[in-house]
Structure formats: structure tokens, C-alpha cells
Amino acid sequence: MNGETGLSAFVEPSVILMILAANAAVGVITETNAEKALEELRAYQADVATVLRNGCFSILPATDLVPGDIVEVCVGCKIPADMRMIKMLSDHLRVDQAILTGESCSVEKELDSTIATNAVYQDKTNILFSGTVVVAGRAKAVVVGVGSNTAMGSIRDSMLRTEDEVTPLKKKLDEFGTFLAKVIAGICVLVWIVNIGHFRDPAHGGLLRGAIHYFKIAVALAVAAIPEGLPAVVTTCLALGTKRMARLNAIVRSLPSVETLGCTTVICSDKTGTLTTNMMSVSKICVLQSVNHGPIAAQYSVSGTTYAPEGFIFDSNGIQLEIPAQYHCLLHIAMCSALCNESVIQYNPEKRNYEKIGESTEVALRVLAEKIGLPGFDSMPSALNMLSKHERASYCNRYWENQFKKISVLEFSRDRKMMSALCSRKQMDIMLTKGAPESILSRCTTILCNDDGSTVPLTAAIRAELESRFHSFAGKETLRCLALAWKKMPTGQQALSFHDEKELTFIGLVGMLDPPREEVRNAIASCMTAGIRVIVVTGDNKTTAESVCQKIGAFNHLEDFAGHSYTASEFEQLPALQKTMALQRMSLFTRVEPSHKRILVEALQHQNEVVAMTGDGVNDAPALKKADIGIAMGSGTAVAKSASDMVLADDNFATIIAAVAEGRAIYNNTKQFIRYMISSNIGEVVCIFFAAVLGIPDTLMPVQLLWVNLVTDGLPATAIGFNKQDSDVMKAKPRKVNEAVVSGWLFFRYLVIGAYVGLATIAGFIWWFVYSDSGPKIPYSELMNFDSCSTRETAYPCSIFGDRHPSTVSMTVLVVVEMFNALNNLSENQSLLVIPPWSNLWLVASIVLTILLHMLILYVQPLAVLFSVTPLSWSEWTVVLYLSFPVIIIDEILKFFSRNSGLRFTFRFRRGDLLPKKELRDK
Numbered sequence: 001m002n003g004e005t006g007l008s009a010f011v012e013p014s015v016i017l018m019i020l021a022a023n024a025a026v027g028v029i030t031e032t033n034a035e036k037a038l039e040e041l042r043a044y045q046a047d048v049a050t051v052l053r054n055g056c057f058s059i060l061p062a063t064d065l066v067p068g069d070i071v072e073v074c075v076g077c078k079i080p081a082d083m084r085m086i087k088m089l090s091d092h093l094r095v096d097q098a099i100l101t102g103e104s105c106s107v108e109k110e111l112d113s114t115i116a117t118n119a120v121y122q123d124k125t126n127i128l129f130s131g132t133v134v135v136a137g138r139a140k141a142v143v144v145g146v147g148s149n150t151a152m153g154s155i156r157d158s159m160l161r162t163e164d165e166v167t168p169l170k171k172k173l174d175e176f177g178t179f180l181a182k183v184i185a186g187i188c189v190l191v192w193i194v195n196i197g198h199f200r201d202p203a204h205g206g207l208l209r210g211a212i213h214y215f216k217i218a219v220a221l222a223v224a225a226i227p228e229g230l231p232a233v234v235t236t237c238l239a240l241g242t243k244r245m246a247r248l249n250a251i252v253r254s255l256p257s258v259e260t261l262g263c264t265t266v267i268c269s270d271k272t273g274t275l276t277t278n279m280m281s282v283s284k285i286c287v288l289q290s291v292n293h294g295p296i297a298a299q300y301s302v303s304g305t306t307y308a309p310e311g312f313i314f315d316s317n318g319i320q321l322e323i324p325a326q327y328h329c330l331l332h333i334a335m336c337s338a339l340c341n342e343s344v345i346q347y348n349p350e351k352r353n354y355e356k357i358g359e360s361t362e363v364a365l366r367v368l369a370e371k372i373g374l375p376g377f378d379s380m381p382s383a384l385n386m387l388s389k390h391e392r393a394s395y396c397n398r399y400w401e402n403q404f405k406k407i408s409v410l411e412f413s414r415d416r417k418m419m420s421a422l423c424s425r426k427q428m429d430i431m432l433t434k435g436a437p438e439s440i441l442s443r444c445t446t447i448l449c450n451d452d453g454s455t456v457p458l459t460a461a462i463r464a465e466l467e468s469r470f471h472s473f474a475g476k477e478t479l480r481c482l483a484l485a486w487k488k489m490p491t492g493q494q495a496l497s498f499h500d501e502k503e504l505t506f507i508g509l510v511g512m513l514d515p516p517r518e519e520v521r522n523a524i525a526s527c528m529t530a531g532i533r534v535i536v537v538t539g540d541n542k543t544t545a546e547s548v549c550q551k552i553g554a555f556n557h558l559e560d561f562a563g564h565s566y567t568a569s570e571f572e573q574l575p576a577l578q579k580t581m582a583l584q585r586m587s588l589f590t591r592v593e594p595s596h597k598r599i600l601v602e603a604l605q606h607q608n609e610v611v612a613m614t615g616d617g618v619n620d621a622p623a624l625k626k627a628d629i630g631i632a633m634g635s636g637t638a639v640a641k642s643a644s645d646m647v648l649a650d651d652n653f654a655t656i657i658a659a660v661a662e663g664r665a666i667y668n669n670t671k672q673f674i675r676y677m678i679s680s681n682i683g684e685v686v687c688i689f690f691a692a693v694l695g696i697p698d699t700l701m702p703v704q705l706l707w708v709n710l711v712t713d714g715l716p717a718t719a720i721g722f723n724k725q726d727s728d729v730m731k732a733k734p735r736k737v738n739e740a741v742v743s744g745w746l747f748f749r750y751l752v753i754g755a756y757v758g759l760a761t762i763a764g765f766i767w768w769f770v771y772s773d774s775g776p777k778i779p780y781s782e783l784m785n786f787d788s789c790s791t792r793e794t795a796y797p798c799s800i801f802g803d804r805h806p807s808t809v810s811m812t813v814l815v816v817v818e819m820f821n822a823l824n825n826l827s828e829n830q831s832l833l834v835i836p837p838w839s840n841l842w843l844v845a846s847i848v849l850t851i852l853l854h855m856l857i858l859y860v861q862p863l864a865v866l867f868s869v870t871p872l873s874w875s876e877w878t879v880v881l882y883l884s885f886p887v888i889i890i891d892e893i894l895k896f897f898s899r900n901s902g903l904r905f906t907f908r909f910r911r912g913d914l915l916p917k918k919e920l921r922d923k
Helices: 008-031 037-044 151-161 168-194 207-225 230-247 256-263 271-275 328-339 360-372 381-385 395-403 437-443 460-474 520-529 542-552 568-572 576-585 594-606 618-626 638-643 653-694 702-712 714-720 744-770 780-784 786-791 798-802 804-824 841-859 861-866 874-884 886-899
Strands: 048-053 056-061 070-073 082-088 093-096 107-109 133-136 139-145 250-252 266-270 281-290 296-302 344-348 353-357 405-410 418-425 428-435 444-448 455-457 480-489 504-513 533-537 565-567 588-590 611-615 629-633 646-648
Touching: 070 082, 151 594, 151 618, 168 207, 168 653, 207 653, 230 250, 230 256, 230 653, 230 714, 250 653, 256 629, 256 653, 266 271, 266 594, 266 653, 271 533, 271 542, 281 328, 281 360, 281 444, 281 460, 296 460, 328 360, 328 395, 328 428, 328 444, 328 480, 328 504, 344 360, 353 360, 360 395, 360 480, 360 504, 428 437, 437 444, 437 460, 437 480, 437 504, 460 480, 460 504, 520 533, 520 542, 520 653, 533 542, 533 594, 542 565, 542 588, 565 568, 568 588, 576 594, 594 611, 594 618, 611 618, 611 653, 618 629, 618 638, 629 638, 646 653, 653 702, 653 714, 653 744, 653 804, 702 804, 714 804, 714 841, 744 780, 744 804, 744 874, 744 886, 804 841, 804 874, 804 886, 841 861, 874 886
Parallel strands: 266 533, 266 611, 444 504, 533 588, 565 588, 611 629, 629 646
Antiparallel strands: 048 056, 048 070, 070 139, 082 139, 093 107, 093 133, 250 646, 281 296, 281 504, 344 353, 405 418, 418 428, 428 480, 444 455, 480 504
């Protein structure tokens, strides 16, 4: 206003600056996220190494290693560089390579092996990789790579080359913002030009002052048109979504990734631990039942897919065994599983689950011993269930360990493919053996019968029957098989030798697997319904992975997997065109290493797919960072978590599907509150534009517009983010990446609703001057010529045009009409009669709070002065409601047209950044 002096001139800009600063602070605090992946990667580098220098071994910093150095490694050593084996100092050497391959089983290393040039890490059995850990044995090796020339170094370099991708929503909001800025600039210039003729009006005090006055109106128009609260509301809505997702065990590290989930078209999922439990468990048992009428084998199935000692044994007819330990072979299997074993199973009270220490195959045998139980009362389920979880973890195993004293152990070796333990009890010594079925069978001469506990010769017919069952387990069912045997030993023997491992008595055959999670099959079916393709990515072998994929429905009932299942080497050898076609059909990708995962993500993105990639190891970090949304496992490495956008606390694939549904719901809600805010801002533009064109006084001041945009608009817009998820949200196909936030029909609805909001606001302003009992009741023509008031004789003072009452009525109409408009946004197309206001109590509460805040600035004097408003009477409030409510009726009519597509008009715009662009390729 003209004539402002002293501190009063700074009140309005100060309030504007404070509101904008608060808005900026919300965005900065919420979105700040430090990148830690490269720092976490250093934790996997060895600090020291035992190196041959000057003819003797000495401990030196690992950073001093150079190619050609001879290094000695032993159990517990972290490999300091990439090295090639040159000498074995023990019977065998096993290395945990999980950080590189993601596979939990350790790898047996050997000296003389011929390695293919395109072999993956898991197949390079003569190479020790930097950062991996020796779990058994000792050896010497020569350094072949250090720093960036190691497998770990290539992962680090790959992460450095990866740039963060812009999310689809951000792209579209940026495009819409650019378009909006151009439109606003055009309207502002238009308003200034239209009023050139009024520059010399006496009320302005000259041409220059008149130009400045209308420039201020143009600036007010810009303030009205720009949705200042939109960034804060988007950020808050995404943050609210992350809280809901956290309750689903999906912890979001990057806010924009919440929305990206909604348009995901491909999920590349790791097999081990995500689709499976990552807990080896015995699922099949085969023993000799009797030989009375020829060899008859008995086959049992075992329930339970975790390390919990919970599950049952069923016979071939599916009948549960009440007391499994009363069967002779099963009892001996339990004894052998408990004693010929170096692992431990224990209960973790903090995580409320059972955990393993040692090899997963040995832990599976421990759990089997618990499921079989013990002979007599102690093995009855009711008795075992009375134990605490800590006691129950190894109750049966401890029984066998208390009955027998373990004297000597022959460790597993690659050439023998077996392990033996010498145990003693009351002048009876026995040797218990487990190993590869072909190795055990070749050393057995007798076999235990299940029906009477007798020992009979192992004939060719019996051997053939067992080999047939073994090939069935290992082939069609892709189980990892172990055979168990025993032998009575001379009393007093203190040590075992390899020569003792002969003339054994065969006990039985067990088949184990890393079982699929129970909920995964339904989750993958949900993906297919939602138009999302699942590609299983694993370092495991092709046959095993295909079996798992078939069980979980990843092949969608296909019998022939050709064209849908590829190893990394098979895929690399395909011509370019066939690679493109393979990517469109692929359901399984096996024997992969880190570079393959990244290549897969890039290739899919090149085909306009939105890719979500899961992973848990260091090896997964580059692909996680490159993917549109990287998903790390809660049990994964810190590197994977730091490179990811989301972490699955329960490592469960089904959680991803729940998160995708939430992401789609968040996007739908985002569209709703954008619609709400933009339609409100269009109303403000219409109000100021028509006020300028009609030549009436300013209806709203900049500080009032900011209050409406940031405070009164922001609360309901945020509450719209709490709209309930549609029941059919996962039945629709993923939206296209280039789908605009604002479509043609939706933009038309913005214009219609916005036009009414603006006209209602102007109507409230004009009503006070022309019809209100508390107003001057002047003719409308005099209101249009208020600038010339000082040159005419009037029955009212010219100061009436600066009264705060009309702008207060206008501002109140604008606030109330927008509250009614907020109710319209409970659903894009459904009527309020179908989805009533109380379906989102947060929205109702935000509307009530907004009205209370508005009344606060009306009726509390210091605030009323700041915002240039004044209290309203009951009659004025009645007019406000009359002018505001019709917005609901108008939107209900527009929703009716939306629901009935035959009646809906089609509106075409040529704005490429507003409407969805034409697909370049038909997916």
C-alpha cells in the first residue's frame, strides 16, 4: 500500500520471508541423506598380511602388497588381495565368498584347476579374492591383483561411475513446474499490459507510480499462481508413506524412491534369502524298510523350513509319525546328525528366532535330530513344547552328546567327500560318517533295516534302489543329498584314520534344500496380476535355480524353460538382437557376478523398464545403486544398505509387493493433493486476473495469498496423503514412466474448479461493496472506477476502498471453498456419497484445524493486523458458506462424467510436458 512508513513497511515482507524459510527448512531436514557406501566398503579390506619377504614370512600392512608377493593364509584370515593358490598347507581350504557372490555356502579351493576365461567368481576355485574370509585350512598364494585391479576394487569403481537417477515423479513435477512458470509469466505480463491505460490514474500519483502499482499486482498474481507449499507437501506425503512402509518392514532410505515403486515394471530379485529362507532344511529321508520280499525303501517327508526345531515327519502316504524315534533308521539318523556335526543352533531372544553357527548343511542335520526326537516320554511333542525356546533349541542334540563322548574327528576333504567322528559310550565305540551318497555307498557293505533294526548285506539290488532314490532327489527335486553310515569300532581306539572309513553300515539318505518362503508364490502371482515381471537373479547353478523358480511360480506354469532361463555366460554369447528378445522373456538369470547384475539393470532400463533390484552383499552394491530402486536386505552388508533406496527388515520378497502397492497408493494420493493445490491456485489467479481486468481494487494481498497457499492449503493437502489405498490398486498395470501428473481431462477439471474458486472469491469482494449491510452499498460501476474517486464527489469517503472488510470476506471465501474442495479429493472419481468424509479422519481434522487457524488470525488482534484482516459477522459467514458450497456440486458433476466414459468429453492439448507423451515402443 502507498504511504507505508517505518516498521509497518517491513511487516508484510518479514512474514513472507518467515513462511518461505519454514517451507525450505522442511525440505532440507527431510531430504538430507549422506552417502556412506564407499566408506562401508573399506571395512572389508584386510589390514595386515603374512608376506614372504627376504626369505622369511613377516606381518606387513596389506597396502604394501604388490603383484608377485607370496602370502600365507589360514582360518579366520581376511584375504588381503586377489591371489592364486600355489601350495596347500592342509588337507583342504574353504573360503566364505558371500560378500562377492551372495551364496552362503563356503567354496572349496584347489591348486590344479583349469579355469575358463569367462568363469564366474564361484567357479574360479584356484583364486582367493580380496575381502573374502578363510573358514577352514591353510595355504600359500601369490598376489595377482591389488587395489582397483581386484574383484572388490572393480565393485568400488563401478559404484563411483554410477550417478543417481531422477525419479519419474520428480521429472514430471519439474516439467509441470516449467510449464506453470511460463504460463504464470505470460499472465503477469498480460495483466501489466492490460492495465497500461490505468497507469496515469490520479490515485497512483503519476505514470511511474502507476506502472509500479500494477507491477506489484502482477507479482501478487505470481504469488497466487505458484504453489509454494507443494514441495513441502510432496515431501511430507512421501515421509508419511515411509512410516506406513516401515510398519510393513520396508525401511525407506530415499524419499523419492517411495513413488518410484509405484511405476516399477521389473523386479530383479536375488534368490537366496529373499525368495528362499536362506536356511537349509531337510525335506526328504530315504531308508531301507525291509528285505523280506525284495528291497523295499521307505521315504519320509519333513515339514518346517527354518532353523526352528518345529516340524513333523510324514510317511509316503502323508500320515504324520507320532513318535519318529521309534523307527530304527530314523533314530540312527538323529544320532548321526547330532554327533557327526561341528555346528551349533541357538535361540536369539532379541531377534526372537533360531540362529546357526557353522555350515548350513550341518545345522539342517541338527534341526532334523530335534524333529525326530528321542525314544520314550521325553520325545513326545507335549513334553518338548513345555521347554523354553533356549532349552528346546538343542535339547535332543544335547541328549546324544551327553550319551556319547566324541574322541576323534576326520574332517571333510574334497577327495573323500565325507566326514567321520569316533564316539564312545560304556565300553562301546562307534564311528559315525556323513558325506556324498556315492562316496558313502561305495564304502558300505551292510545296511540297517527300518522295520526291525537288523543289519543285512548291501546287495546290488539294494544299492540300485538307493542310487535310484538318490538320483531322484538330486535330479528332479534338486535336493542337496547326504548319506549317513556307522560302524562299530574296537574298544579303546583314540584316533581315526582314513583306513577306518570302510566296511560301513548304511543308515539312510537325507535330501535338503534352501526352501522357498511360503508367501512368495502368492506374491509373485500378485506381481503378474499387477503387470510386474519378476526376474530371479542368482549365483547358484541353473538346475537348482530352475527348480526353485518352478516351485514359486516364476515361470508361470511353463514346462519348457528355454528362452526364459539363462546363465550369465549363455546371455553374454547371444547376438544383440537375441539379447533384446531374451530380456523381454527372461525369468531366471543364473551364475551371475556383480558386473552381470549391473549389465542386466542397464539393459532393462534401456528398454524403458523401471527396475527394482534386490541384494544383500557387497557384490550387489553397484547394481543396487544403478537400479531405479535398490532394495537391500536387513541382514545384508552395510555396503548394500548404504547403496540402496530401501531396506527389507524381514528379507522377505512379499514385503516388496506390499511396498509396491503402497507406492502406487502414494502416487494416487500425490495426484489428488496436486489437483487440490493447483485448482486452488488457479482460483487465486482467476481472482486477481479478473480483478485487474475489471478495474476493481485488489481483492487479496500477497501475505494473505501466502497464508492461504502454505498454511490453509498445506494442512488438507498433507492429510489427503492419508487417503485409503484402493482395493484394486494391484490389479492395474504399472503406469508409464512418461505419464504426466496432470492429464488433459484432469487439467480441464482444474480449470473448471479453479474458475469457480476465483469467481466465488471475487463475488465475496463485490458483495460487500454492493449488497452488504455493513458495506457502503455503492453501485458496481463506481466500484469499477474506484481509481477516480478523488476526482468525483461521492457520498462515501474514498478510504472505503482500502477497508479490510472486503478482502477479509474474499480471503475467507477462498479458505472455505478450498476446504470443501479438499473433500472433493477423497477420490478422483468416486462420489462423496460412496466415500464419505469420515473415511479419512485426518482430512476432517485438518479442515477443522485450518478453519480454527483462519479464525485465529481473524479474531486475535496482533495477527489480524499482520494479515490485514478484520472479524466477520454471522451474516457475512452465511454469505461465505453460500458462495463456497457449490464447489462440491460442480465437482460431483465432473466426477459423474469421469465415471461414465461414454459421457466424458475429450480435451486435447498440445503441451507435451502436460500430457503423456506417445510411447516410442509398444511394450
